[in-house]
Amino acid sequence: MMKKMVSWSAGLFSFILLLTACADDTSQQNQEEDENQGSESSAAEEDATQISFIHWRGEDEEVFDDIIDQFEEEHPDITVQMNIYPSEQYQSNAQQMLRDGSTGDVFTSFPGTQFETINNAGFFTDLSDEEFVNNFADTSLEVGQSGGSQLALPYQLVFNMPVYNKGMFEELGLDVPTSWSEYQEMAETLKENDITPIAFPGADIGPNQTMNSMMMNNAKDEDVFAKLESGEETLTNEWWTKTLEDFQYFNDNGYFQEDALGTNQDSAMQMVADEKAAMLATGSYHMASLQDLNPELELGFLPPITVPEDEVEYEGIHTATFMLAVNDNSEKKEEAKTFIEFLSQPDIASQYANETGQHLTVNDVEYESDALQNTSHWIDEKDTRFQPRYLITEASVEDAVLGSIENVLGGTDPEEAAEEAQQIVEENTN
Amino acid sequence: MRISKTIYFFFIPGLILYALFFLYPTISAIFYSFTNWDGISENFNFVGLENYEKAVTGDSVFVKSVGNNLEFMLFVVIFQTIIALIFAILLVKNTKVNYLLRALFFFPTILSSVSVAFIWTFVYDPSLGILNQLLSLIGLEFLTQNWLGNGNIAIYSLAFTQVWFHAGQMLIIFVAGLHAIPFDLYEAAKIEGATKWQTFKKVTWPLLAPSATIVIAYTTIQSFQAFDLVFAMTGGGPNNTTEIISTYIYEIAFRGYDFGYASAISVLFMAMIALITFIQFKVLRSNRVSY
Incomplete structure (x- = not known):
């Protein structure tokens, strides 16, 4: 029995060794082939300086691979090693990676908390005097500034406000509402036609996206969250209780689908793609996915109007999904800046925009798809404000704000929810 | 018998790993719990007991997360233990069907938590979702719920998933424990005219105590460590109703960049698990018998 076991184990071990050897052999063979094929280019690459580019948007990998190839062709003395991390992982680990300067010569930063933390740690290189800063729209730059210096350059521009089905509106003879009363009329008409006005993904991103457009005209002061964190404002004041009351109104009157807090973004997108809902309460970054699900959809933006027409100051919300920056601990800062300069050229930026289906902050970008063309006028012609949520610098305060929305959608009275949230804010800011 | 000194060298690899992956992080966490380190900067200040004071007296979300975690743990420990025990008794005989069923119940354990x-x-x-559709189909529409979106029941929905995930693992421990009980004790009980319940109460359960101790202690620790499941399913929401201690520590450390405070909560968390496990061992050990 023992002998049998030993011989079986030995056999298995030999088999595994054989497999490993074969695998090694194959990979070595492939490597050799690759080396032979690229002997000329590898000689050049040996002399080239390799920079590391880290970011978090997995969906950009293909287009960035192509752009990097073009960059390396134009700059044979520089190669780019790109690493993409899942966004949660990036949010938690990027700072550690940037610390010793060997990773992330060029890196991306979220606006808001992450920008503040990286700034406090001193990992941003000041880009204020770089020529390529002029390639970006002036109006978009502020979010990457601190202490009068341009530390990061917003690249991808998104509109965090509901996307609506234009074709459905035309069929039902609905106009885009410009006041609260018109908005209510529109929602009632949709409901009469058995269509949910807004598909709200309350289980994940619904509250953090929709809070921006819901509050944009309730709290016109763009420093309201800075004041909240410094104790000059409270969530129990009208700007926030009114916003919570609006959420309650939308929920209680069936503007959101039933059980909105249990619906995730995939389910909400499916509702809009199936034309069971007229609007998706997320943002422009979902337009491409919606059109993949239903190519017939013609889309536009329709932020909620929560005030009378004469009180409307802001028409929508914009934000930078990510900002490009150079690691101050890097020893290859010049090469890193060359790469950012390349990304900010209109033809390269246009390629990125069209292949990812996103708007950009770079000047002179030419959008090809109908969806991007139909909505690009929001960049210059509409009065949009920067996403207020990203102006909250304390994660615990942001959680309290979002928690109060979830609380109201769960049935709690807005004032009570605001008080509960304010208590958390005070615990974490005093 | 004289033990050669050489034998002590065999402890070294294990000790190094233990020191590197357990002692060092633990000591580091205790050290940083007295600081305001943000996890990135090289500089930090000592803040004494400030972090502990905040956790105990000034952080309503932490208090809520402890409450949620205890609710989650109680639900999982009670239901997972009972379900695993019932199925272990039903599947204790070594038949082909039982082998298959045990494998089926064990199957969820090998899946990744994500x-x-x-x-x-x-x-x-x-x-x-299939659950609400199924309930509607069999005429129980009144039982349909917003399982993860309703703050009153979301934590129990997560706990049920945890039970489904790990009950099979505990079943195997109980089956092993049942097989270790001498069969002549059951024969003696039968001759004495004991009922099935009396046999369970006087023979099976007392002799299963070592297995039950392992199951309950392991389930408790597992319930406190259910980070990935909770994080991936609800992220602690809605409105912190499913926030448990481990997800809250993650929030503070990696979203709030307050490693000092997160370390303080981790130390309290560690002490809490140690205390609960110690009490369980004491209580269950006192129930042990031998015939």
């Missing part, structure tokens, strides 16, 4: 979270998020979806 896969389990994905499956159950879909099951619980209020409009597209």
Whole structure:
């Protein structure tokens, strides 16, 4: 029995060794082939300086691979090693990676908390005097500034406000509402036609996206969250209780689908793609996915109007999904800046925009798809404000704000929810 | 018998690993719990007991997360233990069907927690989810719920998933424990005219105590460590109703960049698990018998 076991184990071990050897052999063979094929280019690459580019948007990998190839062709003395991390992982680990300067010569930063933390740690290189800063729209730059210096350059521009089905509106003879009363009329008409006005993904991103457009005209002061964190404002004041009351109104009157807090973004997108809902309460970054699900959809933006027409100051919300920056601990800062300069050229930026289906902050970008063309006028012609949520610098305060929305959608009275949230804010800011 | 000194060298690899992956992080956490380190900067200040004071007296979300975690743990320990025990008794005989059923019940354990979270998020979806659709189909529409979106029941929905995920593992421990009980004790009980319940109470349960101790202690620790499932399914929401201690520590450390405070909560968390496990061992050990 023992002998049998030993011989079986030995056999298995030999088999595994054989497999490993074969695998090694194959990979070595492939490597050799690759080396032979690229002997000329590898000689050049040996002399080239390799920079590391880290970011978090997995969906950009293909287009960035192509752009990097073009960059390396134009700059044979520089190669780019790109690493993409899942966004949660990036949010938690990027700072550690940037610390010793060997990773992330060029890196991306979220606006808001992450920008503040990286700034406090001193990992941003000041880009204020770089020529390529002029390639970006002036109006978009502020979010990457601190202490009068341009530390990061917003690249991808998104509109965090509901996307609506234009074709459905035309069929039902609905106009885009410009006041609260018109908005209510529109929602009632949709409901009469058995269509949910807004598909709200309350289980994940619904509250953090929709809070921006819901509050944009309730709290016109763009420093309201800075004041909240410094104790000059409270969530129990009208700007926030009114916003919570609006959420309650939308929920209680069936503007959101039933059980909105249990619906995730995939389910909400499916509702809009199936034309069971007229609007998706997320943002422009979902337009491409919606059109993949239903190519017939013609889309536009329709932020909620929560005030009378004469009180409307802001028409929508914009934000930078990510900002490009150079690691101050890097020893290859010049090469890193060359790469950012390349990304900010209109033809390269246009390629990125069209292949990812996103708007950009770079000047002179030419959008090809109908969806991007139909909505690009929001960049210059509409009065949009920067996403207020990203102006909250304390994660615990942001959680309290979002928690109060979830609380109201769960049935709690807005004032009570605001008080509960304010208590958390005070615990974490005093 | 004289033990050669050489034998002590064999402890070294294990000790190094233990020191590197357990002692060092633990000591570091205790050290940083007295600081305001943000996890990135090289500089930090000592803040004494400030972090502990905040956790105990000035952080309502932490208090809520402890409460949620205890609710989650109690639900999982009670139901997982009972379900695993019942199925172990039903499947204790070594027949081909029982082998197959044990393997089936064990199957969820080998899945990754993120896969389990994905499956159950879909099951619980209020409009597209299979659970509500099934309830409607069999005429129990009044039982349909917003399983993860309703703050009153979301923590129990997560706990149920945890039970589904790990009950099979505990079943195997109980089956092993049942097989270790001498058969002549059951024969003696039968001759004495004991009922099935009396046999269970006087023979099976007392002799299963060592297995039960392992199951309950392990389930408790597992319940406190259910980070991935909770994080992937609800992220602690809605409104912190499913926030448990481990997800809250993650929030503070990696979203709030307050490693000092997160370390203080981790130390309190460690002490809490140690205390609960110690009490369980004491209580269950006192129930042990030998015939």
